[in-house]
Amino acid sequence: MSFSPLIVRLMDALQCLPGVGPKSAQRMVLHLLERDRQGASQLSEALKAAVEGVGHCQRCRTLTEKDICDICTHPERDGEQLCVVETPADVLAIEQAGGYSGHYFVLMGHLSPIDGVGPEDIGVDQLLAQVETDGVREVILATNPTVEGEATAHYIASALRKLGVKVSRIAHGVPLGGELEYIDGGTLMHAFAGRRELVD
């Protein structure tokens, strides 16, 4: 004997969530049905509304339910700087850090030939067109410091070079609060190569 069909169906459906396996799906189902049916209904409706309503910003490609997202339409943001990131979560992380007030371009991924992800999938053409027409003066490449992120940054940098725009890459080095003893060698080498002279 097992659980009844509707319960099994819900347990299966929950496993589409990252990090949720059979055991945690079972725990979630029993929690929802025994103690939080209201929360389950709200989650059902929120999922439906998001799937139907959320699309991509036509300018920066981030996830939004509007045609153009709030950052792209904000009157006080500096359209001369364009920061290229991999995901909407990266936009949020940079926004929460504060200090950057330019625009973004979200690749929604990175180059990955092995998975069939090429330049057209991450919107490189759209990025080049925007840089050319929108008066962008500096493109800041903030893809992840992984093999794929670095390759993507290099590809975009060489594509942008023809347009005569300034291209920069965010600095890699020892994070604040990090201890040298525990930092990997690659990061340490980046930190040495990117050293700056201290001036009084």
Add this chain to the structure above:
Amino acid sequence: MSFSPLIVRLMDALQCLPGVGPKSAQRMVLHLLERDRQGASQLSEALKAAVEGVGHCQRCRTLTEKDICDICTHPERDGEQLCVVETPADVLAIEQAGGYSGHYFVLMGHLSPIDGVGPEDIGVDQLLAQVETDGVREVILATNPTVEGEATAHYIASALRKLGVKVSRIAHGVPLGGELEYIDGGTLMHAFAGRRELVD
């Protein structure tokens, strides 16, 4: 700047799931919207169907979409044995272990005066009525070996005593594959108190 309203709403709704906080909710939302919108729709529908369809078995109180669950209506199960457990997950665990072919009674919780959970909330009256009318010969108390589970077992045992039915408690001791060295003292004392003579 933060995420757009529909995304924030979905992130909040996901946090009704046990073990899901803001960071994993964010990861789930981005995963669903970027890579698995079909899974999100299916999850939305499965939640709706389960909330609307799943209720409690009128006999054993487990979660089911039928009036009487499959175990209660199964013709080959032994109605003379009734196993009392706390949750539907316990039923599943016992079923998966195999070897028990009687009926169940699911308390859907345990006695907990501090949370306002009394005998009527865990269906003790219904249990007593069923034992009296259905010809049950043995009630096996399989509540958890926690303070609340033990108190619940004792309460039910003393209520059943008047009915002249045999009442037993599942054995507590060293689990198979467990090493004595790492077993807590309470379990070891149970194992000693419940020792059995080996007969050739």
